[in-house]
Amino acid sequence: SVHQLVENTDETFCIDNEALYDICFRTWKLANPTYGDLNHLVSVTMSGVTTCLRFPGQLNADLRKLAVNMVPFPRLHFFMPGFAPLSARDAAAYRALNVAELT
Known part of the structure; x- marks a missing residue:
């Protein structure tokens, strides 16, 4: 539960399964995203x-340094x-990136 994460961890990276599915469906245009x-x-x-x-x-x-710099x-x-x-x-191997796209 969230209470256990608050009390017993120093850093927690939150990843939302539904958001992952939406990215695969909307951005990558995958009709049925797999677990892969x-x-x-x-x-x-x-x-x-x-x-x-x-x-x-x-x-x-x-x-430890990451936590010191990122956790207020x-x-x-x-x-x-x-x-x-x-x-x-x-498509990743064929995409050319410029500074405007990365910022």
């Missing part, structure tokens, strides 16, 4: 969230991750 499609969306999002853990750098190099109060440790641009798996 939803899992792919979660995996690329969480890969972006954990980039600071996998590559060297000064900012947010571990989960101990009970407000719920993150809503985002991912952009939303390109279908098949």
Whole structure:
């Protein structure tokens, strides 16, 4: 339950299943998204969230530093991750990005 997450976790990344389905249906134009499609969306999002853990750098190099920089109060440790641009798996290799699309 949410109470257990508030009391027993330091950082919580919230991902809404219905929002994932809507992204697959509306943005990727998939008539019947599979669990594989939803899992792919979660995996690329969480890969972006954990980039600071996998590559060297000064900012947010571990989960403790991430919490120090992102959590203003101990009970407000719920993150809503985002991912952009939303390109279908098949089209990602053919898409050219510019700065305006990324910002």
